[in-house]
Amino acid sequence: MxxxxxxxxxxxxxxxxxxxxxxxxxxxxxxxxxxxxxxxxxxxxxxxxxxxxxxxxxxxxxxxxxxxxxxxxxxxxxxxxxxxxxxxxxxxxxxxxxxxxxxxxxxxxxxxxxxxxxxxxxxxxxxxxxxxxxxxxxxxxxxxxxxxxxxxxxxxxxxxxxxxxxxxxxxxxxxxxxxxxxxxxxxxxxxxxxxxxxxxxxxxxxxxxxxxxxxxxxxxxxxxxDRKMIYERQMDELLNENHVLGMETDDVENEVRRLKLLIEYEDAKMDKYKQDMIRRRHNYLPFIITLLKILAEEKKLVPLYEKMKERLVKKKEKKLKV
Incomplete structure (x- = not known):
């Protein structure tokens, strides 16, 4: 190529x-x-x-x-x-x-x-x-x-x-x-x-x-x-139709409530996408190195390593028994 x-x-x-x-x-x-x-x-x-x-x-x-x-x-x-x-x-x-x-x-x-x-x-x-x-x-x-x-x-x-x-x-x-x-x-x-x-x-x-x-x-x-655009359009059409035809108020209110929840869900989803993108782009290596240095200085790094290794061994033994 x-x-x-x-x-x-x-x-x-x-x-x-x-x-x-x-x-x-x-x-x-x-x-x-x-x-x-x-x-x-x-x-x-x-x-x-x-x-x-x-x-x-x-x-x-x-x-x-x-x-x-x-x-x-x-x-x-x-x-x-x-x-x-x-x-x-x-x-x-x-x-x-x-x-x-x-x-x-x-x-x-x-x-x-x-x-x-x-x-x-x-x-x-x-x-x-x-x-x-x-x-x-x-x-x-x-x-x-x-x-x-x-x-x-x-x-x-x-x-x-x-x-x-x-x-x-x-x-x-x-x-x-x-x-x-x-x-x-x-x-x-x-x-x-x-x-x-x-x-x-x-x-x-x-x-x-x-x-x-x-x-x-x-x-x-x-x-x-765009789902939010679709739901907002449906809500506008519903409210306009209700205004013209005089539909049952309870039915309209329930549908509007449902559409509002869907719009909120889409907003939350897009916010999550943005947060996930920030995390993908962030370089965590300096933080990881600093954390490992602090743990080593406080004599906690090796005990944590041994504890994790012991946990993995137990997990493997449990799988073998099953």
């Missing part, structure tokens, strides 16, 4: 991806994690603008459906991944730039990127994306603080590699957006009476089932409309 500056690895976490999207300047969306792929999981999250899927990367993995190389590339924003570690941002940006929903405001940076590079071929789009200082800075701002630097030359050859891709509906068809492929993968049409999420669910299930039994390293996240 070609170099366009260093791009960090990004944790598969809805808070990280939500903060990443906000850092791009996009408004009206957030990211939610899916804990299951069962039927009905998207019911309370609609509208869903795209799915981000993380899986263990297998080299020479052949596409399960046709790869688009025709004139549809002029309408579908697909960019080849030309640098290492950029697949998270690549998946997010690809999904956002293929979204035409009134809730989604791309902001100036992504709007400019799309207008500038839409006429390019996939590789040139990838180069344009990777050379955007704003996008790279936003991506790298999500990096978790590392206490120690590891020489990449010492990394194990057997170390697993994970990869992010996107799934979305474009013009009535399901597309898989994987920057390591030559183009979008066409998974077929969505009929007028179908929801695209019902069509994509078995596609993801088949993808998971293709791995050996016991493989659990998968992650699925959904790019959805």
């Amino acid at each position: 070609e170099s366009a500056g260093n791009w960090c690895l990004i944790e598969s976490d809805p808070g990280v991806f939500t903060q990443l999207i906000k850092t791009f300047g996009v408004k009206g969306v957030q990211v939610e994690e899916m804990w299951t792929i069962d039927e009905g999981i998207f019911e309370n999250l609609r509208p869903v603008h795209g799915l981000i899927f993380l899986f263990k990367y297998v080299q020479h993995d052949e596409p399960s459906s046709p790869v688009v190389t025709d004139e549809r590339l002029q309408k579908i924003y697909f960019a080849k991944q030309v640098i290492n570690n950029a697949c998270a941002t690549q998946a997010v940006v690809s999904l956002l730039l293929n979204c035409n929903h009134p809730d989604v405001d791309l902001g100036p940076e992504l709007t400019k990127l799309k207008e500038f590079s839409m006429s390019f071929d996939p590789k040139m789009r990838g180069l344009t994306l990777s050379n955007s200082q704003t996008i790279r800075a936003a991506h790298n701002s999500m990096a978790q603080q590392t206490l120690f630097e590891i020489d990449p030359k010492m990394a194990s050859k057997d170390e697993d590699t994970y990869h992010f891709i996107g799934y979305t509906e474009i013009d009535g068809r399901i597309y898989e957006l994987d920057g390591l492929k030559e183009g979008p993968i066409d998974h077929g049409p969505v009929s007028a009476e179908q929801d695209w999420l019902d069509v994509v669910r078995p596609i993801i299930i088949r993808r998971i089932n293709a791995y050996i039994d016991g493989e659990i390293h998968f992650s699925l996240m959904a790019i959805v409309s």
Whole structure:
């Protein structure tokens, strides 16, 4: 892969991806994690603008459906991944730039990127994306603080590699957006009476089932409309409708109360995301070193170490008995 500056690895976490999207300047969306792929999981999250899927990367993995190389590339924003570690941002940006929903405001940076590079071929789009200082800075701002630097030359050859891709509906068809492929993968049409999420669910299930039994390293996240915005809109519509039609006061008050609780929950969740991001970026190493020095000076470090070692031995013995 070609170099366009260093791009960090990004944790598969809805808070990280939500903060990443906000850092791009996009408004009206957030990211939610899916804990299951069962039927009905998207019911309370609609509208869903795209799915981000993380899986263990297998080299020479052949596409399960046709790869688009025709004139549809002029309408579908697909960019080849030309640098290492950029697949998270690549998946997010690809999904956002293929979204035409009134809730989604791309902001100036992504709007400019799309207008500038839409006429390019996939590789040139990838180069344009990777050379955007704003996008790279936003991506790298999500990096978790590392206490120690590891020489990449010492990394194990057997170390697993994970990869992010996107799934979305474009013009009535399901597309898989994987920057390591030559183009979008066409998974077929969505009929007028179908929801695209019902069509994509078995596609993801088949993808998971293709791995050996016991493989659990998968992650699925959904790019959805800003939940607080949705609840506030529902509350405004409810109050206006009540004013016009004169609905039962108790029913309206109960629904308003429920929506207010949901809005408070979203505010608390976003505050937690911000706090988690501060903790990820903070360097705790000076604190740890100072704490260890103080414990050593007060002759408490070795007893604590021995106590912890004894606790671990007891835990192992307990497991053996079970």
